[in-house]
Amino acid sequence: SSVVTQEPSVSVAPGQTAKITCGGDNIDSQSFHWYQQKPGQAPVLVVYDNSDRPSGIPERYSGSKSGNTATLIISRVEAGDEADYYCQVWDRITDHYVFGSGTKVTVL
Amino acid sequence: QVQLVQSGAEVKKPGASVKVSCKISGYSFTSKYLHWVRQAPGQGLKWMGMINPTGGRARYARNFQGRLSMTRDMSTSTVYMDLSSLRSEDTAVYYCARARETSGHYYFDYWGQGTLVIVSS
Numbered sequence: 588s589s590v591v592t593q594e595p596s597v598s599v600a601p602g603q604t605a606k607i608t609c610g611g612d613n614i615d616s617q618s619f620h621w622y623q624q625k626p627g628q629a630p631v632l633v634v635y636d637n638s639d640r641p642s643g644i645p646e647r648y649s650g651s652k653s654g655n656t657a658t659l660i661i662s663r664v665e666a667g668d669e670a671d672y673y674c675q676v677w678d679r680i681t682d683h684y685v686f687g688s689g690t691k692v693t694v695l
Numbered sequence: 696q697v698q699l700v701q702s703g704a705e706v707k708k709p710g711a712s713v714k715v716s717c718k719i720s721g722y723s724f725t726s727k728y729l730h731w732v733r734q735a736p737g738q739g740l741k742w743m744g745m746i747n748p749t750g751g752r753a754r755y756a757r758n759f760q761g762r763l764s765m766t767r768d769m770s771t772s773t774v775y776m777d778l779s780s781l782r783s784e785d786t787a788v789y790y791c792a793r794a795r796e797t798s799g800h801y802y803f804d805y806w807g808q809g810t811l812v813i814v815s816s
Contacts, residue, residue, distance in 0.1 A: 620802035622740075629790055629806040630740065636797055641804065673740055677801060683756055684730070684742040684801070 591676060593687040599664045600695045607690045609674030610656035619657035620675045621650060623668075630673065634659060661692070669694045697721040699791050699807035706813045712779040715810045717791030724772040725749040728794040730803060731765065731776045733787040745794065746774055781814045788812075 591611035599605040619637050622630035632641050634650040647662045661668050674687035702716040731743040744755035746765040753765040764777040789810045792803035
């Protein structure tokens with residue numbers, strides 16, 4: 588199946604912007620989805636279809652996609668944004684759902 | 696409100712089987728596919744497979760073929776994940792998740808709370 592890669596960690600000061608990227612092969616025509624996971628908790632959907640936000644997710648969370656790379660953007664970062672973030676995509680070759688390797692966001 | 700409530704933690708010996716349940720409420724049981732995702736300690740999320748509650752047809756990730764079975768009980772709106780021939784590498788938190796579709800793309804909008812399965816002799 589496809590390997591979907593993310594940077595292992597991102598550090599950001601409060602009030603600044605965090606950007607997390609996700610990319611891989613065989614996924615250029617697919618939509619990317621993003622999840623936030625805090626320690627000991629289930630993942631929470633924060634962005635779907637590259638750039639849409641579920642109800643209840645702050646506008647500070649946004650997403651974009653270019654080619655086979657997607658980006659999750661967290662604006663005006665707060666301490667509560669500290670978590671692991673995973674992208675997810677459907678691999679059309681294997682018909683499997685694939686998660687990225689995960690990015691740990693640390694708020695300085 | 697939509698809820699996915701999973702069964703409690705399990706401790707199993709190598710070679711045994713484990714069955715984890717996920718009870719759905721707050722929406723029509725047959726309207727959405729349900730998936731299972733697992734997370735080994737300190738590791739990322741890994742998709743295991745999915746089940747269509749309407750007909751009960753399931754599809755599994757290649758890595759679990761032959762050891763994994765997903766079923767559902769329409770009378771209780773519950774789906775089950777059964778993993779056999781357990782080994783230490785199967786120690787993980789197992790999540791059920793509801794799939795939602797827009798324009799042919801699927802993502803997971805609601806998740807169960809997770810079930811810890813420990814495989815140890």
